Amino acid sequence: MSREQVYNFSPGPSVLPESVLLRAQRELPDFAGCGMSVMEMSHRSKIFQAIFDETKEKFRQALGVPDTHEILFLQGGATLQFAMVPMNLLEGASADYAVTGNFSGKAAKEAAKYGAVRLAADTTATGHDRIPTQEELSLDPAAKYFYYCANNTIYGTEWQYVPETPSPLVCDMSSDILTRPVDVSKYALILAGAQKNMAPAGLTVVVIDRRLAGRELPITPEIMSYRTMIEKDSMHNTPPCWCIYMLGLVLDWLAEQGGIPAMEERKHARAQLLYDYLDESGLFIPHARPGSRSEMNVTFRTSSEELDAEFVKGAAARGLLNVKGHRITGGMRASLYNAMPMEGVEALLAYMKEFEVHHHV
C-alpha cells in the first residue's frame, strides 16, 4: 500500500519511518503467528515480556546507556515528569532550573509546588531566542539537581553543549533524543516523551541513575515513584504496550540506518540546508540566534502575519504539512526529526525559494 506523498513537519506527534509503519501494519492482527495482536497481549505474558525486554535492550544499545542507569517506560509524557522529577529528587530542598523555553518554564513552575526553585538562567526577556553560555549559568552547589531542556521545540533553540554543574544533571530530551550521541554517564536523569523521535504518543522514556531512587516525598503517588518503577521494571501497572512495541520497530530501523551517528549526520545536513537559505533570504527571518539554533525545529517568519498565513496555506496545498509555528510564537516551524527524509527538506526549501521570488519586497 503506497501513501499519498506528503511531508509531515509536525512538532510531535510526528512522522514515523514508512518502513516501520508498513511492518506494524503487517504484524498488527497476528504477531509472529501467535494469533494475537500486540494490542491484545497480557503485559505479564512471555510473548510480551520478550518484546519489552528486547526493546529495552535495543534502546540501551542505541543510546549507550551504562549499567549504572535504569531505563523506564512510563506514561504521562514529559508533563508528568515535570512533577515526578521534583517529587522524587527535590526532597523539599532547592533545585536549579534553566528556563530557555515553554517546557522548561512549565517544569520550573511545577517543581515550585514541591520545594524551592532557583533560576540558573532565564532567556524570557529576548523571546527565548538563544541558549545561555556555560559562563552565564548561575549555579548553586547545594542544589539537589540542575534541570534543563535540551531542545526547545517551540522556539527552535538547542543546547549545543552539556552544562557543567556542581549538582546532578536532569535533562528533558523529548525532542532530540536518539538524534545525537549522549554521554549518559554525565546525567542523573534523562526524560523524553516518545512522540517526536521514538514512537507514537503515550510513552515516556526515563533513563535514571539508580542511586537517585528512593528519595520520593511521602505524597508521591506510588506509580510516580522512580523506586517503585525500577523495582517493578516499569510494570507496577499495565504499561503502554503498543507504544513500547512501536519503539522497538523504530529502534530496528535506526540500527539499520547506521544508528545515532547516521542520524546525527542527517540532522546536520537537513538543518544546514534550511539555515543556509534563511541566512541569505531577504524575505524569511530565522528566530533563533546562530550558536543556539535547533537542528530539530527550524523556526522562522516573514515580516507580516498575512504572508506567514499565506505561506502555511500554500505549503499545505503542496503536501508540506504542519509548518505553522506554535500559537505562542506565530510564524513558521519546520520540525526535522529522525524520520524526516532529506527529500522533504528539499521540497520545503524549493517552496520557500519560489515563495520568496513571488513575494520579495
Next chain:
Amino acid sequence: MSREQVYNFSPGPSVLPESVLLRAQRELPDFAGCGMSVMEMSHRSKIFQAIFDETKEKFRQALGVPDTHEILFLQGGATLQFAMVPMNLLEGASADYAVTGNFSGKAAKEAAKYGAVRLAADTTATGHDRIPTQEELSLDPAAKYFYYCANNTIYGTEWQYVPETPSPLVCDMSSDILTRPVDVSKYALILAGAQKNMAPAGLTVVVIDRRLAGRELPITPEIMSYRTMIEKDSMHNTPPCWCIYMLGLVLDWLAEQGGIPAMEERKHARAQLLYDYLDESGLFIPHARPGSRSEMNVTFRTSSEELDAEFVKGAAARGLLNVKGHRITGGMRASLYNAMPMEGVEALLAYMKEFEVHHHV
C-alpha cells in the same frame, strides 16, 4: 489475513474484535487518504481533532453520559486515578472506601496519603469471595465520596447493585465498563482503564460531574488536576492518540453489534455457561459466591495446584490462552470481555468437561 484461531482469556490487555483489528490494519499507514498514520498526526491538527471529538461523542452515546458530566481521555491507567481521585476530591478530609479486592485495596492505601480513609466495607477476611450487601455498608454522611470497584478482576466478583450512599459515588469500572447499562447521573466520577473492554493499554477514560472540579490540593501536578483537563478538553499535553483512535473503532463495532444492551445479553450468556457447569462439576470449584459472581472474570480451581497447572498447560495447547489465575489467588480465571465470542467460551467449556472426565477423583 486470517489469524491462527486462538481464544485469549487474558484479564487485560485483552482480546479486541477481529474486525476492529483488520480495520486498524487497513487504515494504519494512511488514514482516510491523508498520507499520514494516526500515529503521526499532530494532536492539534484538524484531522486528529475530528477523530478525538467523534470518539468522545460515540462514547457519550454508548454509555449515555449526560451533559452534566465531562468525558476525559487520560494516561496512567486506573493506578494513576488511585492518587488523582483523592488529590482532587478528598480536600484533606475523609472518604469511604469499600475494599472488595486488590485494586480497591490499592486505591484506599493511596488515598490515605492525602487524607483520611474509612473502610465502608472490607471482604479481606473471606478472601474477597463476595460483595457486601447495601445493609452491610458502613457509611459516613460527612465523607467526601464513597469509592468502590465495580468488578474485581482478580477475585472474580462484581457488584450487582449500585450502592446508595450519602456521599458522591466514585467507581472504578475498569473491567466492566460498556458491558452493562449504567445510570451515569448517579455517579460523581467513573474511571476505567481502557485495556479490557475499550482499547489497547495506555488510555484511561474518566467521566466526571463537572461540579466536582476545582477542589484539588495545592500539591496536585497540573496534569493530574481534573479542572485543568476539563478546561483543556484532555489536551493539557499530548494525549494517547492511537489508543483514542482505537477506542473509536471499538465503539463503532459496539454500535454495529447492538450497543450495550447486546453486550449485556452476551455477558449474561457467556458467564452463565461457565457458572452452570462449575456448580455441577465434581472437579472444579468456583471462587466467588453466588450473588457476587463476576460475569467478566470467572475464577475457579481444582483441589490441587498440580491439576490447576496441568489444566492451564492443556488449555494453552488448544489455543485457550491466559486462563491461569492471578499470582495472588492461584487457580484459573477466564476473562470474558465484550470481544470474547461465545465460541471461545464453548471451546473452554468443552475442554473443562473433557478434563474433568479424565481427572475425576
